[in-house]
Amino acid sequence: MTLEEVVKLLEAEIVWGEQYLDQEFEFAGASDLMSDVLAFGKAGVLLLTGLANIQSVCTARIIEAKAVVYVRGRKPDKEGIELARMNKLPILSTGFLMYKACGLLYSHGIRGLEDR
């Protein structure tokens, strides 16, 4: 699934990274706990989180997530968006809650980290 398809499916706003809409995704992971993301995240993951602080952007970059989807309409502040831009990390924001966002992605073929 491309980032553009993720945007449509999750009715998401592209906070940053419009130039990466053709990026492909096969798997995703979701957590508000960055400790878990660091321990279980995999390179190339589409990360879903409700934690919109600067650490979420930093953590995504460290684990080499391909993009981040913030749920519940959240989005990082100016510093977080700037850090994402510097690190070429696309950021989306969806109004859906975590369960629905994950469910929609899974039912459209995006697998979990353990299925990789």
Add this chain to the structure above:
Amino acid sequence: MAFDQGLSHRFEIKGGDFAKAGRVSLEVKEILHDLGIDPVIARRVAIVSYEAEMNVVMYATRGEMVLQLDPEAIRIVLEDEGPGIRDTEMAMREGYSTATEQMREMGFGAGMGLPNIKKNADRFELTSEVGKGTCCRIVIHLSPGGRA
């Protein structure tokens, strides 16, 4: 390789500075990328560096990280000044944490940091003196065969 003779970088980390937390590790990642280090190894180094850096930000007053590269391995030595760890064996157990509410709100403090460093490192030594500080010595071999 550009670092045949070895390279060394030194970074300062400020305790309590959550806004800047992680910047050192992003710089480490950039350095390794520029040197053409295998991305899988670079990712492991970035993770251990970030976990160790976050520990300084969350618990210590200040810290100094030294990143050393030679043709065999990447070494990280992180020494901090702070309260230290009373029971290092216990601290290495997954789920053990003395994190505050503020740390948890930042998405950390689940007692995963030190075990995750151990998981990603080929060698990891943790020493601590209560009331003085903590020292982490981490080695990640550059060749997959060198992995313990």
